[in-house]
Amino acid sequence: MSEAAMTQSDIDVAIQLIGMHKWYGEFHVLKDINLTVERGEKIVVCGPSGSGKSTMIRCINRLEEHQQGQIIVDGIELTNDVKKIDEIRREVGMVFQHFNLFPHLTVLENCTLAPIWVRKTPKAEAEEIAMKFLERVKIPEQALKYPGQLSGGQQQRVAIARSLCMNPRIMLFDEPTSALDPEMISEVLDTMISLAEEGMTMICVTHEMGFAKTVADRVIFMDEGEIIEQAPPTEFFENPQSERTQLFLSQILHNG
Amino acid sequence: MTTDVQGSVTGDSIFRDPRYRAIFYQILVIALFVSFVWYVGHNTAINLEKRGIASGFNFLSQPAGFGIGIVLLMDYSSQTSTHLDVLIIGIINTLAVSISGIFLATIIGFIFGVLRLSKNWVVNKIAAVYIEVIRNIPLLVQLMFWYFAVLSVLPLTKDSIQIGENFLINNRGVSFPAIIPSNGFWLITVAFLVAIVASIFIRKWAHKRQDLTGQVFPVLWASIGLIIALPVIASLIMGNPFTVNYPEFGRFSITGGWSLEPEFLALLLGLSIYTGAFIAEIVRSGINAVSHGQTEAAHSLGLRPGITTRLVILPQALRVIVPPLTSQYLNLTKNSSLATAIGYADITALFAGTSLNQTGQAIECIMITMIFYLSISLLISMFMNWYNKRIALVER
Numbered sequence: 226m227s228e229a230a231m232t233q234s235d236i237d238v239a240i241q242l243i244g245m246h247k248w249y250g251e252f253h254v255l256k257d258i259n260l261t262v263e264r265g266e267k268i269v270v271c272g273p274s275g276s277g278k279s280t281m282i283r284c285i286n287r288l289e290e291h292q293q294g295q296i297i298v299d300g301i302e303l304t305n306d307v308k309k310i311d312e313i314r315r316e317v318g319m320v321f322q323h324f325n326l327f328p329h330l331t332v333l334e335n336c337t338l339a340p341i342w343v344r345k346t347p348k349a350e351a352e353e354i355a356m357k358f359l360e361r362v363k364i365p366e367q368a369l370k371y372p373g374q375l376s377g378g379q380q381q382r383v384a385i386a387r388s389l390c391m392n393p394r395i396m397l398f399d400e401p402t403s404a405l406d407p408e409m410i411s412e413v414l415d416t417m418i419s420l421a422e423e424g425m426t427m428i429c430v431t432h433e434m435g436f437a438k439t440v441a442d443r444v445i446f447m448d449e450g451e452i453i454e455q456a457p458p459t460e461f462f463e464n465p466q467s468e469r470t471q472l473f474l475s476q477i478l479h480n481g
Numbered sequence: 482m483t484t485d486v487q488g489s490v491t492g493d494s495i496f497r498d499p500r501y502r503a504i505f506y507q508i509l510v511i512a513l514f515v516s517f518v519w520y521v522g523h524n525t526a527i528n529l530e531k532r533g534i535a536s537g538f539n540f541l542s543q544p545a546g547f548g549i550g551i552v553l554l555m556d557y558s559s560q561t562s563t564h565l566d567v568l569i570i571g572i573i574n575t576l577a578v579s580i581s582g583i584f585l586a587t588i589i590g591f592i593f594g595v596l597r598l599s600k601n602w603v604v605n606k607i608a609a610v611y612i613e614v615i616r617n618i619p620l621l622v623q624l625m626f627w628y629f630a631v632l633s634v635l636p637l638t639k640d641s642i643q644i645g646e647n648f649l650i651n652n653r654g655v656s657f658p659a660i661i662p663s664n665g666f667w668l669i670t671v672a673f674l675v676a677i678v679a680s681i682f683i684r685k686w687a688h689k690r691q692d693l694t695g696q697v698f699p700v701l702w703a704s705i706g707l708i709i710a711l712p713v714i715a716s717l718i719m720g721n722p723f724t725v726n727y728p729e730f731g732r733f734s735i736t737g738g739w740s741l742e743p744e745f746l747a748l749l750l751g752l753s754i755y756t757g758a759f760i761a762e763i764v765r766s767g768i769n770a771v772s773h774g775q776t777e778a779a780h781s782l783g784l785r786p787g788i789t790t791r792l793v794i795l796p797q798a799l800r801v802i803v804p805p806l807t808s809q810y811l812n813l814t815k816n817s818s819l820a821t822a823i824g825y826a827d828i829t830a831l832f833a834g835t836s837l838n839q840t841g842q843a844i845e846c847i848m849i850t851m852i853f854y855l856s857i858s859l860l861i862s863m864f865m866n867w868y869n870k871r872i873a874l875v876e877r
Contacts, residue, residue, distance in 0.1 A: 288777050314783040325778035329796045329872075338792065339782035341695065348692035384778075391782060 238297075239264045239395050239426040240285060245294035247280060254280050256450045258294070264394075267427045269437040269458075272447035273473060278430045281447070282397045285428070286317045299394060315343060318388030322400040324380045326372035332359065332383050333368040336390045344391065351390070358386040362416050378409030382416055389420075396420065398429040432477060438462065446470045525844070540840040541565040547835055551742055551826045553577060564836045571828030572853060578748050578827065579814040579857070585753035586813060587806075590760020597765045608761065615758035621819055623755055628747035628823040635743075638734055647727045649735060656728035656740040665722030672715035673708065680704035744825035748817065756813045760806060767802035768794065799872050807865035811858050818854070828853055 240262040247255040254277050262268055270278045283289040284296060287303060287310045296303040298313045327335050336355035340346040346354070359365045362382035364375075372380055381401055388396060398417065402410045414436050421427055421440045431437070437444050437458050444461040446454045446469075454461070454470045465471045495501045529536055545567045548559045553573050557566060596608040615623070633652055636642060641651040649656040662669075680703075687698035716722070728738030771794050779789040820827035821834060828850055837846040 286781055288780065311783060311785070314781060317781070319778075319781040321774060321778060323772075323774055325772075325774040327775065327778070327793055327797075329800075339779075339784055341691070342697075342788050342792070343783040345695035345697065347695045350695075387782070 237263055239266070239299065240428070241295070241297040242281075242285075243295040243297070245281075245284065245291050245296060247277075247284065247289065247291045247293075254450050255284070255291070258452060260445070260452065260455075262395075262426060262428065264426055265424045266442050267421050267425075267440050268429065268443050268445060269441040270428065270430045270445045270447060271432060271434075271437070271473070271477075272453075276447040277450040278447050279399050282319075282399060282428050282430055285395075285397060286314050286319055288319075315391060316393055317395045317397060318391060318393035319397045320381070320384050320388055320399065320401045322403050324372070324377070324384045324404075326380055326384055326387070328372050331369050331371055332364075332375070335372065335383060336387045339387075340390050355386070355390050358389045359383070361389070361419075362386045363412075376409060377405045378412045381405065381409075381413045385413075385416055385420070395426045395428075398427065398431065400430050400432075402431065402433055434462070434477065446473065448473070529844075534841060536842070536844065538845060540836075540842050540845070541568070543840070545836065545839070547839070549826050549831065550824065551745060564832075564840065567836050568828070568832045568849065571826065571831035574825070574831075575814075575817055575820075575827040575829075575853075576857075578745060578752065578820070578825065579817050582749055582752040582756065582813050582817065583810050585749065586756040586760055586809070589753060589757030590809075591764050593757065593761035594764025594768070597761060598768060612758045612761050615755055616762070620751065620755050620816055621822055624747060624751040624819055624823055627751045628743065632743040632747050639730065641730075641735070647738070649728055649738075651735070652743065653734055654740050654742045654746060656735050656738045658728065659726040659737070659739040661724045661726050663722050663724055665719035668715040668719050669712045669722070672711040676704075676707040676711040679707055679711075683707075742825075744820070744823055747823050748820050748825045748827075752813050752816060756809050756816075759809050759812075763802055763805045763809065764798075767798040770801045771797045796872065800869070803865060803869045803872065807862060807869075810861050810865065814857055814861065815854060 238261055240260070242258050242260040245255060245258040246253070258281060270282065272278050280289055284291045285298060285303075291303075299316050301309055301313055303309060303313055326332075327338065330338065333352060333355055336358065337346075337348065337351040340351040340354060341348060344351075356365055356368065359368055362385055364379055364382055364386075367375055367379060367383070372383065375383065385401075401417070402413050405413060410433070414433060417427070417429070417436070418440055427440075429436070429441075441458045443455055444458050445452055446461070446465075446467075448469050453467050454465065456466075461470075462474065465474055526536075541564050543564060544560065545562055545564050546559055549557055549567070549570055551574060552570055555566070555570065555573070556562075557570060593608045593611055596604050597612065599605045599608070632654075635650060635652040638651045638653055641649040641656075643649055647658045680700075683698075683703055684700050687700045691697055726737045728735045728740065730736075775793055775797065776789060779793045780786075784793070817827055818829040821830040824830070833846050833850040837843055840846070
């Protein structure tokens, strides 16, 4: 690869998965995953449970280890090198299904912990940044409360703010609305939509097809550890190619 | 129908109202309890009088007249010292073994609790075997094991196992060099205290600096450095103001140096290894109780494993660990009364044992001993409850 090509790919490509495989013991969870995500692209990943969607995005920041193939994030190849893992984790934010806020810390402390200890930001500055992001997710007034005192929707918005405080260039969402009561889903989705509008690179595992239609540049359908189909949302929903995609869509659109 | 103060409606008969019934039964129970206590007390007093046993605490000022194996921090002579002195020695000895036991058991417990969670198969199994074996053998048997099967069969004094020149192990215990302060030793003590105070200030300063600049200061290493360096410098300034008294082979036993008696060692080892196994299980379950999602969230934010453990996992694990840990501390303190079995001079062996036998003041001796254990246990509980409250989670 020439020097010029490298720089080019650095600018345009946020994430690259090349021939990635993963096994849990004997069980082959991810089979030959190839995916390129461009900078600023929003991708929605859907598929039946157990299809490996979460596992795939968890490989991107090394919460899970892949056994074969390459993962390149922001031009850094993910290996066993601890330093590179740290570098990638600093660039990639993640939001979890069950929020995973730190219950022993206040909302504000949740948001400043990583900036203070990882980025070595002075406390006052970290708090300023945290308040800015708490305002963006519309809960600055909860800053001094503990996570246990907030509703699910509020907690998830804090979790998003917590990730944003590290200034990530890429955000991963692992079923961010699945654990929420129906009336709280929209407040979290609104936050995610506004984030998308600002040009954040996002990979989002979700069953919210409305979100996929409004925000996604591309929808990916996975089943049994393989990427079965990927297409822009209009094409994906109106004209799914594979039989499995059709079956899946008919099931969730019926229920949804 | 009538309405009482709280504004709720009372039925026809107050005997069918659960609130009045509750009050009635409570009064009944209290009355029964009081009359029972009075009956027992009265009966005991009459019987003691009949047998001509004088009750009271005068015996405390009588000379004890027996020798004691282990005396710490005070002078004791079998001729002049009183039963009160015996009591105090018993208390000191119990506290000595309990405090060092709690300290040691906590270290053993935390180490093995963490090892038990290790992904390394060998390490994990070693911890598992330790916990399962130790937890399932009675403490009394383990104390006897350490005393009779390990420490008593060590070589005789003259054939002591020597580690280096001056560290001797034999069936009379463990001897090592003693440091005897001489003129000017005070500066070393002062330097040590100054180092501790300075460490506290460094900690505060480091916090403040991190808040302002984000720089992390290695507080632990700096403190350790200070605590070692300052006393050493002080010692050099005063020209080493102490003499070292080395243990030497005397005619019958080892003289000089400091030594730990086998009774103390056996009790300390037995108590801390036994309690450590329980603490290990408590630590393991505490760490397991923190959901794996917490670790993942911390890692995804870029926090390194060490900081994750310190700032995310441990604070949450501790709130699960502390209440059962308190029970273990209480258990260890109370179990130290098994000292009687191997002849360590704790409060139970000395005061509720020898003093009681000599004076016949059974009720007084047992009462004092019970009050002592109760007070110590309550003190430990109070401290641990205070600590637990400090680290408790705020929810709703």
